[in-house]
Every structure is written in structure tokens, then in C-alpha cells.
Amino acid sequence: MVPSxxxxxxxxxxxxxxxxxxxxxxxxxxxxxxxPRPKTRxxxxxxxxxxLRNYREHGYGLWVVESDDGTFLGDCGLTWQRVNGLPRLExxxxxxxxxxxxxxxxxxxxxxxxxxxxVLGNPELVAIIHPENLxxxxxxxxxxxxxxxxxHGDSGLVRTVMAMEFRVSPR
Numbered sequence: 001m002v003p004s005x006x007x008x009x010x011x012x013x014x015x016x017x018x019x020x021x022x023x024x025x026x027x028x029x030x031x032x033x034x035x036p037r038p039k040t041r042x043x044x045x046x047x048x049x050x051x052l053r054n055y056r057e058h059g060y061g062l063w064v065v066e067s068d069d070g071t072f073l074g075d076c077g078l079t080w081q082r083v084n085g086l087p088r089l090e091x092x093x094x095x096x097x098x099x100x101x102x103x104x105x106x107x108x109x110x111x112x113x114x115x116x117x118x119v120l121g122n123p124e125l126v127a128i129i130h131p132e133n134l135x136x137x138x139x140x141x142x143x144x145x146x147x148x149x150x151x152h153g154d155s156g157l158v159r160t161v162m163a164m165e166f167r168v169s170p171r
Contacts (some may be wrong), residue, residue, distance in 0.1 A: 001059050001119065003111035009104065011063040011111070014083045016074070018064055021072040022048055030097040031074075036132035054079060062092060065108045073099050076108035080117055081128055083151045083161055088126045089116060093139065097153070100135075106142045113143050117166045127162040137162065 002011040014022065023044035025031055032038040039047065054061030062077035074095035081090040091112045093105045109127075116122045127140040128151060140162035148163040 002063055002117075003108075003115040005068075006107050006111050007110055008067065010066050010068060010074070011057055011076070011108075012066065014048050014062065014064050016045070016048060016052075017047060018072075019045055021064075022075070025072075025074055025094055027097055028097060030095050030100075034133040035138070046155070051077075060115070065095075065104070072096070073104055074108075076105070076111055076112055078120075080123075081126075082153070083126060083128065084149065084153075089124070089162075090118075090126050090128055091116070091143070092127070093136075105136075105139050106167050109139055109143055113164075122166070124163060124165045126164075129160045129162060131158065131160045 002013065005011070019041070023041045026039040026044045026047060027041070029038050051061040058080070060078050062079060063073045065073045065076050067073060072095065076093040077091070079090055079092060080087050091109050093109050095105045113125055116125050126148070127136070127143070127145060129136045129140060137160065143164065145162035145164045148161045151159040151161050153159065
């Protein structure tokens with residue numbers, strides 16, 4: 001299962017064959033500015049393996065985001081994260097620097113939001129964001145999210161949690 005294509009984007013499951021592209025994405029200091037550090041090639045492979053497990057266990061995870069012509073743009077999708085000790089469904093997104101500033105993260109995240117609501121029927125969605133990552137905060141706001149309680153995770157870092165609840169229609 002993947003989100004429906006948008007006017008400019010399509011989604012597909014990650015594969016081990018995506019290692020070069022994912023290592024470039026996750027190893028980029030601009031993309032990883034608000035992470036402790038860029039990821040190594042080995043850590044990028046771990047990222048792919050984590051998503052392969054997510055697909056098997058949940059039917060979804062982070063997906064590769066491509067342009068209509070197959071150009072790799074980044075990743076975006078849905079993963080379960082612990083927020084203040086509780087599991088919550090998060091939308092996450094990363095876009096290569098040369099494609100940033102074009103609304104692609106917002107477009108991809110909107111498709112994932114709709115997938116979480118319409119396909120999964122999840123009652124809420126969150127985005128966990130470094131408080132200084134203003135671009136990512138803007139994406140979350142464009143999804144309709146508002147700031148919730150900050151996350152005080154095990155790492156000692158305080159992270160901003162943007163959240164939204166979905167109206168559940170009776171079936």
C-alpha cells in the first residue's frame with residue numbers, strides 16, 4: 001500500500017537497491033541539519049531495513065518519493081514513534097536540498113496525511129520536529145496540525161510535537 005500519486009509525485013516502497021539514493025539523502029548535512037549528525041551509508045541501510053520491517057508489520061512506513069519521470073526526490077511516510085512514552089503515528093519527510101523550497105515536502109506529506117485518515121482510519125497524526133526547524137514546522141502547519149505537548153524523550157532533547165485529530169465518520 002502506498003499513497004495515491006499527486007500532480008507531481010509518486011510513492012513506492014523502499015528497497016535495498018535504493019541504498020545509493022538513501023545514503024545521499026540521509027548523509028546530506030542540509031537534510032540532516034536538525035538531527036544529531038548525518039547518517040553513514042551503513043545507517044542508511046539500517047533505515048531501509050527499518051522501513052522494510054515497517055511494511056511487513058504495519059503495511060506502511062516511509063516511502064521513496066519520486067517525480068513523475070522517476071527522479072528520486074526524498075522520502076515521506078508514516079511510522080510509529082514514541083511520544084512521551086506513548087505510541088503515536090507520525091508523518092515524516094526528507095527532500096534532497098536541490099528540490100527543497102518547491103512545496104514537495106508539503107505535497108508528499110498531504111498525501112500521507114490523507115492515507116493515514118482515509119486508508120488507515122487512524123484517529124490522529126503527529127509530526128515530531130526539532131524546535132528550530134522552521135521549514136518542517138511550516139509543512140506541519142500546512143497539513144492542519146497545531147502544536148501539542150513537547151516530547152521529552154529518552155535522548156534528553158525536547159522536540160516539538162505538531163498534531164491533528166481526524167473526524168471519524170460513522171460507517
